[in-house]
Amino acid sequence: MSLFTSEMTKSLAEKIDYYHDELFPPSRSANYSRRSYDAWISITNEINAEYGSSISIEQIKEKHHNIKRKVKAEFAQQKSHKRKTGGGEERKEKMPKDEVFDIYAGRKNLHIKEPSYKIW
Numbered sequence: 001m002s003l004f005t006s007e008m009t010k011s012l013a014e015k016i017d018y019y020h021d022e023l024f025p026p027s028r029s030a031n032y033s034r035r036s037y038d039a040w041i042s043i044t045n046e047i048n049a050e051y052g053s054s055i056s057i058e059q060i061k062e063k064h065h066n067i068k069r070k071v072k073a074e075f076a077q078q079k080s081h082k083r084k085t086g087g088g089e090e091r092k093e094k095m096p097k098d099e100v101f102d103i104y105a106g107r108k109n110l111h112i113k114e115p116s117y118k119i120w
């Protein structure tokens with residue numbers, strides 16, 4: 001049995017998206033660490049209250065990292081496939097695109113760069 005249900009994962013993605021500026025500020029100020037930690041605590045408390053679970057901050061952060069890693073891997077595979085086909089048809093996704101994927105894919109902090117040249 002998985003620690004996170006699909007509903008919990010979606011809720012986590014939404015909460016991380018909501019607290020994004022607190023968790024990942026564009027510039028790190030003196031109080032960045034405290035604000036970030038407080039945001040992770042808020043997310044953890046909200047998830048635990050919403051689902052009656054006892055998930056730790058470390059487990060929440062690890063789940064976020066794993067989702068982000070999977071989304072980045074899917075983007076990399078799509079990009080690689082496009083290069084092999086000359087920009088032709090897209091490859092069938094291994095990871096089903098759902099609401100969690102869309103939330104993470106819409107973020108700027110994934111550091112996914114489109115090529116500066118046109119792929120034919």
